[in-house]
Amino acid sequence: MADVQITAVDERSSSWEDDRPRFRVYVQDTGRPADVRASATTWTYDVTGADVLQVVDWAQREATGSRTYAIALVVDEGRGLVWLVGADANSTSHVPAEVDAQRRMRARRTTPVGIPAQDRMPTGVRAHGGDS
Structure with a gap:
């Protein structure tokens, strides 16, 4: 945590916004609960129409047992990722x-991330494709 920096900025300094972000969720299973660094089976999903808290909630429900999850923001039409979680x-x-x-x-x-009820992914939302 020594590299964390928090700096005040002018809220007018951004030049664009995207109100329809695309998140990429990686659900990975090493088969061994103690070792996330072993080669993992990976299921990958793009999620749109949700905010980051809803995506975290959905990913946590998908990542059970020895599975972990990671979430990235997809930028530049899918050629780039910004890791969020x-x-x-x-x-x-x-x-x-x-x-x-x-x-x-x-x-x-x-110890999952706590998501308030109003920020959870609506029940019944399922992935299309894949087999997680």
């Missing part, structure tokens, strides 16, 4: 920030 579970990087992200991914298996 977690990181690539298949990464073998020793960069402290990535190692910490993977540690926190494992911790969310037993």
Whole structure:
């Protein structure tokens, strides 16, 4: 956490907004609850029409048992990702920030992010394609 910085900015400094974000959810299963860094089976989904709290709620419901999840914002028509929650579970990087992200991914298996009822994904929303 030593690299975290919080800086005040002028709210008028952005030049564009996107009110229909596309989130990419990775649900990964190493088959071993203790080791997120082992090669993982991955299910990947794009989610639109929801906000980030709803996406976290849905991802947590999909990631049960030895599964972890990560969420990225899709930018540049799918050519780029901005990690919002977690990181690539298949990464073998020793960069402290990535190692910490993977540690926190494992911790969310037993201690999920608290999502208030009004921010949960509507019940009945299911993925199309894939087999998670």
